[in-house]
Amino acid sequence: MSEPVTTFQAPFGTHDVLGPQSAQWEGLVAIFADFAYRYGFSLALTPLFEEVGVFHRGIGENSEVAKKEMYVFTDRGDRVYALRPEGTAPIVRAYIQHQPTTPWKAWYVTPAFRYERPQAGRYRQHHQLGVEVLGTDDPAVDVEVIALAWRFYAALGMTRVRLLLNSMGHDECRGAYVSVLRDFLEANVDQLCDEHRLVWGENTLRVLDCKKEPCIAVTSRGPMLPDHLCDDCREHFERVVAGLATLGIEAVLDPRLVRGFDYYTRTTFEFVSDALEGSQKSIGGGGRYDKLAEQLGGKPTSGVGFGSGIERLLLAREAEDLDSALINRTLDLFVVDTTGLDDATVLVDRLRSAGFATSRSYDGRSMKSQMKVADRSGARLALLIGPMEHGAGQVTIRDLRSENFEQAQQTVALGDVVAAVSNLLTN
RNA sequence: GUGGGCGUAGCUCAGUUGGUUAGAGCGCUAGGUUGUGGUCCUAGAGGUCGCGGGUUCGAUCCCCGUCGCUCACCCCA
Known part of the structure; x- marks a missing residue:
């Protein structure tokens, strides 16, 4: 008696990314x-x-x-x-x-x-x-x-991306602002949301980022950081804003923008997609x-x-319904070989060296089944080698994406294969 | 950390008010067409109904637990 074999899956919260x-x-x-x-x-x-x-x-x-x-x-x-x-x-x-x-x-x-x-x-x-x-x-x-x-x-x-822009100032002007904000929040603490009424003092800036009505109501009539920047920081921020405007990049000034890491000084920004919801x-x-x-x-x-x-x-x-491929990974060629000899091995090697994305079938399956695999592979052309082609030193080239599949194939000499497929693929 | 939802074939899902061999579509394999895919037809393979316990003559179905996944809040990418 043996224990059932346990299986594994990707750890919680991780995911595999596979083709396509x-x-x-x-x-x-x-x-x-x-x-x-x-x-x-x-x-x-x-x-x-x-x-x-x-x-x-x-x-x-x-x-x-x-x-x-x-x-x-x-x-x-x-x-x-x-x-x-x-x-x-x-x-x-x-x-x-x-x-x-x-x-x-x-x-x-x-x-x-x-x-x-x-x-x-x-x-x-x-x-x-x-x-x-x-x-x-x-x-x-x-x-x-x-x-x-x-x-x-x-x-x-x-197309539905917005740029939110803010300046956190440097240590001193931000520090000065935080104490002003702290005083303001303290004076209005009973009007904050349930959570921040208790923890507003721990990370004061975070209250600006609160999405709940009470906090927004309080902070919107309170002091904002950009109004408390020192001269150097203000000038730096103005030059960033002006530079973006010059390039035609539309920035939305957002004095409530507070990012998650403590290391930020001066310019902070965030890109949001209005095609997505909530925290995404x-x-x-x-x-x-x-x-x-x-x-x-x-x-x-x-x-x-x-x-x-x-x-x-x-x-x-x-x-945003953008389904266009960001890169072309379509196979050019698929080699079908029913002889069980090394013809396919030699041919795919030559085609790949010539620059074509080429696959083939394995396991010596029937013509019908190999053609099915060729079709599913997405390749544009199938190259067929059977006993007939093998004997004559030829390859049959079949267009898998042609509508009239009756006439979509031709047989060429082995030596002309590269020229023939490159001709077909560029049309 | 908090709160919902869901676990039945590779995938998407039916189903049984608890009753013998658990279903479909798609996918897969093979055949119809002994050298030809994408359409069509036929057949086949594939399931401890997440796992454990309980109730019951009998549980995939009811109850409890557990694990897994998923969605939202918080926060972030």
Whole structure:
């Protein structure tokens, strides 16, 4: 008697991406890689896990993510690591470690791990692509980073994307604002929503982000951060706003925009898709983080970047009924061989070397069954080798996508196959 | 962390007010057409009805538990 064999499935909150959906991922990443290249970024690959301090000191001890959403583990050497919950802190860690010449412009595509309850558009492992620029606080860079994202979304065909823009100021002007806001909230505490009436003091800025009526009513007549920026921060923000306007990029100034990580200074922004609902709406975001390098033990270094969720982007495209393929992964050729000899092996090798996407059947099945597989493969042409072709040194080429399949085939000499199929495929 | 919903074939789902061998469509395999796919016809394979316990003469169905999935809130991508 044997135990029943247990089966496995992907861990809770994770998902497998298989064909044909995986082709959309391939296309999305390829398009983004091309954008990053055109904007002067180079790919940065950093480990999936880092010492936990990289994230604690980076994204802030008080953020939801750092407090209770990280996958933390201890390795056999008693080192405490965390699976990356986001992409920016590791890039800054790598910057500090390697001191590349500035401005350093890096792009990435990576999984991100957060221990949350999964739901539509939210996973314990999701995937992000993004860029970071280290070593300059020129507002032109803020504009460039936002422009890259904006143009990228447009290239994906998305039309219902809005850009929300705000400035958090630097430490001092934000600190001054927070105490003004704190005084204001304290004076109106009994009018806040049930939750924030109790916790408004813990993370004061979060109250601005509250979606409930009572809080909105209170904060909408309270002080707003952009009105409390110092001269330098205000000028920086104005130049970002002006730069975007010059490029024709429509930004919605949103003084309530408060992002989830503590490292942001000055420019913060978020992209929302109005094709999506609720918490899934946010398809990307980012901002400036001029203090982060110091917090991670490096020299003071300005930085700005953005990240976007791949799953959310594909959801948003779907919600906008954008069904176009982001990359062509259609097979050109399918070789059918009923001789059971090596003809197919030799032929597919030659066709692939000649640049054609080529598949074939295996297991020596019947002509009928091999043709069925050829059809399902999506290939445009089938190349048939039977005893007749084998003996005559020929190949029969059949057009699988032709309407009048009676006349859709021809037989050519083995030596003419490459020329013949390339002729047929370009028509 | 909080609160809903759902687990029957590979997929999408019927079903039994508790009763013998549990169904359909699609998909898959083979045949009709012994060298030809996409239409059509026929046949076949495939299920511990999530798992465990309880009630019962009898449970896929009722009850309890458990696991899994899913959706929403919170927060985020």
